Amino acid sequence: MTQAPTATGNAGAVYLDIDRITKVYSTPTGTVRALDDVTIRQRPGEFLSIVGPSGCGKSTLLMIAAGLSSPSSGSVTAAGKAITAPRTDIGIVFQSHVLLEWRTALGNVLLQAEAHRIEKGEADRRARALLKSVGLEGFEDKYPHELSGGMRQRVSICRALVHEPKHLLMDEPFGALDALTRDQMILDMQKICREREISVLLITHSVAEAVFLSDRVIVMTPRPGKIDRAIEIDLPRPRRLIDRDSPNFTRYTREILEMFLARGVLRESP
């Protein structure tokens, strides 16, 4: 349940099925092709990361997966159902915390519970337990402006989980945090995913973060975004921060790095 389903054991099982989607934006200065023939199949319970240079359509992809935007062509289904409207059975975390300034940490988490009409006592219990699990016990009644950047993002993660969604979508959730806070968040994320049955789609531009957390990493090409390669991360769990320096780990990060160099996403002067 907490382990990645093995490829053979779950060969046919697909949770999120993004099938040959293309997204074209029309702007006053012409059209922008953000996604080009992208196909992604996420297995149930899989932690899937997408890395790629900025502007390659990662956020667009996430918005489409959330049903907040629709593809220009192609189809998206989740658990067998075609997505035609915003999905309300998911949790979303954006790069900015998007907390409501007039609600406390607890109040922000409870907004999700209110939207899902979860009974008050139960909602309160769940929200407090979640906040506690990410180290925010004692901060329930603080307003966002009284919290640090990392704390705010933790609150928004709790908000994305309080209704116990089957799917968590995150768009560069740790991008605005300092390195140390980031590491802690990554550990927290790993713990959260081990404790529940949840599929995660993580957009990030940190290769190390993607490899550390994921069962599979999808690398995208520069715009128009296409899938370059999908890499299965075959590392035992739980993973520890020091593992990042182990040869097994760096084998993956190097592979991705070399792809970026080959595509000109990164350039080294001779």
Place this chain on the structure above:
Amino acid sequence: MSEDVEAAVERARRSFERREKFSVVFYPLLAILILLVIWELFTLAFDIPEFLLPKPTVVLQSVQQNAGLILQESWVTAVEIILGYLLSIAVGIPLALAIFMWPFFSRSIYPILVASQAMPKVAVAPLLIVWFGFGILPKVLIAFLIAFFPIVINTVMGLTQIEKEKIYLARSMGLSAVDTFFKVRLPNAMPSIFGGLKISITLAVVGAVVGEFVGGNAGLGYQLIVANGAMDTPMLFALLFGLTFLGIGMFLLVELAERLIVPRHMIGAGGGKEMI
């Protein structure tokens, strides 16, 4: 241990706030006092005639002598201001909601409204007197006309200027349109709406006084005209002070309402952004 520290921090914050509050009142008062002294000495030193610039002490005497009249006339003007202001809220907020909700309004009414601001509304005062006579109604209407525009603009701004992620989030939570409005959009707009309400209350004061100038038989504005005709400059100043206090009082009332409704850390921020 950590509770001790927290308590100490809390104490420090309280005492800091007390000192802040004290200096907010103290320094401006001191400055005013110094200015009054300079004014008094200046008029004494250059022997300035009273009808040009009366000494503060003479103005004070005039205030004392006419206290009853000033209070009574203040009341008249205050009623005009409050009625005009309430009318501008009653019309401005629903109009802003309509502009926000129905594209038809934002395409038709809104541009007209913005363009109409080029016309100085004070200039409409004589026309209103012709239409509505010399009673309280034209004053209320002028106060309303001047005051309602910032309310409309700021309310529309507040409702439309919101992080798009907040709206995405509301949608992905499955919040209903009504809940999205009342739980997300409206609270997000509150600081901006109160920004408009505070501008408007000062404009409503101007509106009422202009109304009294043009066609009044009571109120501080009317008394200003009377004192002017009588060349009673000390009285002019006395009335001016009365008007100033009235304006400040009105503003403070709106600010009080803001404090009760908007969380303190959001006051003054366009959408709850942090201020340095």
